[in-house]
Amino acid sequence: MERHTGTGLLRKPDVTLPHRLARSAAATDGVATPNAVVAKWIEDRNLAHRHEVKRIEFGELRQWGFDAGSGNLRHESGRFFGVEGLAVDTDHGPVTHWSQPIINQPEIGILGILVKEIDGVLHCLMQAKSEPGNVNGVQVSPTVQATKSNYTRVHGGRPVPYLDHFRDPDPETVLADVLQSEQGSWFYRKRNRNMIVEAAEFAGEDDLPDDFRWLTLGQLHELLKQDNLVNMDARTVLSCMPAGLEGHEADAVSDLAAAVARSSAQPTGSLHTRTEVLSWITSRQAQHVVRTSPLPLGEVANWVRTPAEISHELGLFFSIIAVDITTNGREVAQWTQPLVRPHGAGVVALLVKRVDGVLHALLNARVEPGYLDVVELAPTVQCTPDNYVLTPAADRPPFLDMVLGRRDDQVLFSAQLSEEGGRFHHAYSDYQIIEVPADFPDAGLADFRWLTLNQLNELLRHSHYVNVQARSLIACLRGLR
Amino acid sequence: MERHTGTGLLRKPDVTLPHRLARSAAATDGVATPNAVVAKWIEDRNLAHRHEVKRIEFGELRQWGFDAGSGNLRHESGRFFGVEGLAVDTDHGPVTHWSQPIINQPEIGILGILVKEIDGVLHCLMQAKSEPGNVNGVQVSPTVQATKSNYTRVHGGRPVPYLDHFRDPDPETVLADVLQSEQGSWFYRKRNRNMIVEAAEFAGEDDLPDDFRWLTLGQLHELLKQDNLVNMDARTVLSCMPAGLEGHEADAVSDLAAAVARSSAQPTGSLHTRTEVLSWITSRQAQHVVRTSPLPLGEVANWVRTPAEISHELGLFFSIIAVDITTNGREVAQWTQPLVRPHGAGVVALLVKRVDGVLHALLNARVEPGYLDVVELAPTVQCTPDNYVLTPAADRPPFLDMVLGRRDDQVLFSAQLSEEGGRFHHAYSDYQIIEVPADFPDAGLADFRWLTLNQLNELLRHSHYVNVQARSLIACLRGLR
Numbered sequence: 001m002e003r004h005t006g007t008g009l010l011r012k013p014d015v016t017l018p019h020r021l022a023r024s025a026a027a028t029d030g031v032a033t034p035n036a037v038v039a040k041w042i043e044d045r046n047l048a049h050r051h052e053v054k055r056i057e058f059g060e061l062r063q064w065g066f067d068a069g070s071g072n073l074r075h076e077s078g079r080f081f082g083v084e085g086l087a088v089d090t091d092h093g094p095v096t097h098w099s100q101p102i103i104n105q106p107e108i109g110i111l112g113i114l115v116k117e118i119d120g121v122l123h124c125l126m127q128a129k130s131e132p133g134n135v136n137g138v139q140v141s142p143t144v145q146a147t148k149s150n151y152t153r154v155h156g157g158r159p160v161p162y163l164d165h166f167r168d169p170d171p172e173t174v175l176a177d178v179l180q181s182e183q184g185s186w187f188y189r190k191r192n193r194n195m196i197v198e199a200a201e202f203a204g205e206d207d208l209p210d211d212f213r214w215l216t217l218g219q220l221h222e223l224l225k226q227d228n229l230v231n232m233d234a235r236t237v238l239s240c241m242p243a244g245l246e247g248h249e250a251d252a253v254s255d256l257a258a259a260v261a262r263s264s265a266q267p268t269g270s271l272h273t274r275t276e277v278l279s280w281i282t283s284r285q286a287q288h289v290v291r292t293s294p295l296p297l298g299e300v301a302n303w304v305r306t307p308a309e310i311s312h313e314l315g316l317f318f319s320i321i322a323v324d325i326t327t328n329g330r331e332v333a334q335w336t337q338p339l340v341r342p343h344g345a346g347v348v349a350l351l352v353k354r355v356d357g358v359l360h361a362l363l364n365a366r367v368e369p370g371y372l373d374v375v376e377l378a379p380t381v382q383c384t385p386d387n388y389v390l391t392p393a394a395d396r397p398p399f400l401d402m403v404l405g406r407r408d409d410q411v412l413f414s415a416q417l418s419e420e421g422g423r424f425h426h427a428y429s430d431y432q433i434i435e436v437p438a439d440f441p442d443a444g445l446a447d448f449r450w451l452t453l454n455q456l457n458e459l460l461r462h463s464h465y466v467n468v469q470a471r472s473l474i475a476c477l478r479g480l481r
Numbered sequence: 482m483e484r485h486t487g488t489g490l491l492r493k494p495d496v497t498l499p500h501r502l503a504r505s506a507a508a509t510d511g512v513a514t515p516n517a518v519v520a521k522w523i524e525d526r527n528l529a530h531r532h533e534v535k536r537i538e539f540g541e542l543r544q545w546g547f548d549a550g551s552g553n554l555r556h557e558s559g560r561f562f563g564v565e566g567l568a569v570d571t572d573h574g575p576v577t578h579w580s581q582p583i584i585n586q587p588e589i590g591i592l593g594i595l596v597k598e599i600d601g602v603l604h605c606l607m608q609a610k611s612e613p614g615n616v617n618g619v620q621v622s623p624t625v626q627a628t629k630s631n632y633t634r635v636h637g638g639r640p641v642p643y644l645d646h647f648r649d650p651d652p653e654t655v656l657a658d659v660l661q662s663e664q665g666s667w668f669y670r671k672r673n674r675n676m677i678v679e680a681a682e683f684a685g686e687d688d689l690p691d692d693f694r695w696l697t698l699g700q701l702h703e704l705l706k707q708d709n710l711v712n713m714d715a716r717t718v719l720s721c722m723p724a725g726l727e728g729h730e731a732d733a734v735s736d737l738a739a740a741v742a743r744s745s746a747q748p749t750g751s752l753h754t755r756t757e758v759l760s761w762i763t764s765r766q767a768q769h770v771v772r773t774s775p776l777p778l779g780e781v782a783n784w785v786r787t788p789a790e791i792s793h794e795l796g797l798f799f800s801i802i803a804v805d806i807t808t809n810g811r812e813v814a815q816w817t818q819p820l821v822r823p824h825g826a827g828v829v830a831l832l833v834k835r836v837d838g839v840l841h842a843l844l845n846a847r848v849e850p851g852y853l854d855v856v857e858l859a860p861t862v863q864c865t866p867d868n869y870v871l872t873p874a875a876d877r878p879p880f881l882d883m884v885l886g887r888r889d890d891q892v893l894f895s896a897q898l899s900e901e902g903g904r905f906h907h908a909y910s911d912y913q914i915i916e917v918p919a920d921f922p923d924a925g926l927a928d929f930r931w932l933t934l935n936q937l938n939e940l941l942r943h944s945h946y947v948n949v950q951a952r953s954l955i956a957c958l959r960g961l962r
Contacts, residue, residue: 010750010837108767171753177760179767179854193767242756269491272652275723278942279658285944286589286660286674356491372853373660373944461759462943463766463854 018244024122025245028218032118041213045128046137052326053132057307061322061336071298079149081105083320085295088369092288094395099300102188107148111233112166112195114143123214131421132325133339139231166195173198176240179463184368194240217245221479227416239471243457246478257481263359263453270452280449284365285374292369316387318342339425344386346429349403350473351380353436360450376467406434413476499725505603506726509699513599522694526609527618533807534613538788542803542817552779560630562586564801566776569850573769575876580781583669588629592714593647593676595624604695612902613806614820620712647676654679657721660944665849675721698726702960708897720952724938727959738962744840744934751933761930765846766855773850797868799823820906825867827910830884831954832861834917841931857948891915894957
């Protein structure tokens, strides 16, 4: 029976892509831009982008102010973002009701990395970008990092370079395109569009702007190991890179690389089937009740506003502050804005183990008030230990004490990584990947499961499964060799 | 290099499942319950479950009333559901701002079908269930259809039969488990947990309650073709059945069956790759802005409340009414409740075409105010034509006139199907699957794409991609032979 009409319209996934990604990940000294040139580039850019950031009082903010009725902190245009209040009721965790300030940024921005083959190796076009909240100068950032206010140029700045590649791309050139959440404790339902688009050729490639360089995936994996060098937006986009960059078991340069490669390969199997993983996530979403309702910032209980700061009366969590920025390298040379300043450095750790030679990571179905759908998968541990000094042992986060007491030989990855410097002031955490033995007791906790990279890569093709901290660590984990 | 420790902990998907599903779908006259017995069963159950439903005034509702402040209609327990107001601002469609009544039912219920092999053929345990809003008597319903209020027995009713199979199932017995939305024009962010669980054996199987019978997938596909017989909750759970029930091309009994089988098979290819489909959905979520905010029901503009009805001043859309129900066959013998009564019958149609012998369906990325995440994929046409009598031609839904003027020989499926009778009074639509030629002009509309069943089945493993009307038609489409 011949039923096919055979017009050749049917298309299939590009089977060469995983190999091309693996080749880029193996090119750890780059092709277009050798590592020595990268180091010099970052040094140069740090000189070119000097930021002077000083704390000011709220009354000194220009174009920003507190709404007379609600006390919400907002830009006069109504764009960018606002600081509002949120009331939270939940059946999860030791504290079941609270209110807090939260950033409301309903516009969906674009975080985009443009990729291109150079001498047969895929490269990512990265930008050296400085943000007012950074602990250092520039960080390696995506090609494009633009809020809608940015790219519709509400602030009257210059056009965003390379934005056109992401506005209405040829569908066949898109490698990844997914809405992903950001910090659910600080943002109310914020999502950004994480995009990876391949460019064939485009004008001006020999005339790269000073802020942009072509780097391989292997180079980015190495840069991720340096403190505060690859920014949060770059990490989240990298985590959404299609599967394959982990390489093939047969090419592995170490036992660890082989365990990573096997973990990302579909046919190797896993502790839990895909259906079981999805059912577990559904059960957590259905199990936990989180009701949030917007609240005027002025009515948030237990938070105190002084002329220069809004902070919790116990000094915990974070503050809202105001800063004045003068820069020599951004679209707008001087401006003021509010920032969120976390109190205490965070600990963000992923426990991993090898099961029959296949790496599994222990994810936590975590409730945060700003998530769109109740829970997202977080690293094994994600907290600010300082916030728990008053907390009874039973209410301390599971596995925190294990992470704080880990042996050096268990550490597969460790770096201080920054959160987004456009919203957060000196926000960084110790990001770690810690290997535990295959028989590590995980106590059968209902909110924790061991997943493979293959399962995580699949979830990352969809919105709202994996939180931003876990995405950072997955980007690092995928690069371990 | 031998790195595997080989403890045998790694697990893989059950490759026999697709074959077991296909065998059940092929068993169109059942095994446990022949079709003649099914017909008699439904007849008997219709006699056993007599409902007397009469319209009453809101003032005659017991335990329900309008909140003095907000005017919201609610149950005195605060459970079940409430009728509230919603203000909507969007950049999508000809009307960019409106307010409307909407049902708020934040609790996540369970819609569960228990399946079991009988004589080597998978069967679904279906319930003959009557609901106050049904246009007829009983409809074929899932094994379990329970709100949290139901199964925590807020109304003091009897326990929900078979519920324990779904409360904390052995993960290996779960075939599907996913939160899915319901009507986004009538419900605010309602989701139910759609579950399919396989039972090995359990006590009492020779002693089935009168309301329950074991039916094959093939029998359910035949029942779907009858008007108002398989209820909405059964249809949505069936749509989440794992892939495979469409059968294999080699076993196809017709050209149509072969096109359906190929459409559900991964390796046949598709007009758009999976990455392109996901990117298209992301682009629609990012493109359309929908801002909703809760509003007291008393402040909804253009809607009028009389003693017996809340309705739009033009008589369009729907009304909120109150009913008194007396029944001889439900947990509680008499009660009163509000219902939503739609005005005019809906048209819900899916256009399909064969591309190189592979069936593709034309899905619409549709904005509804009650969706959690801006858009969900809807059938090609989903509307109440009566609502468009005053609408200029350019603003009429795309493809509506084509559907209304289709030839009989284009109709692959046509039945009147009901929405949920526990919330809606005589809500039904003409559900149709209409085949168009491969070169059918689809005008390149940005909100429409042709997808295969394989792609739709994949999306249905996740929440919030496919709306309830499309899920109904997909359940029907998967059964076409």
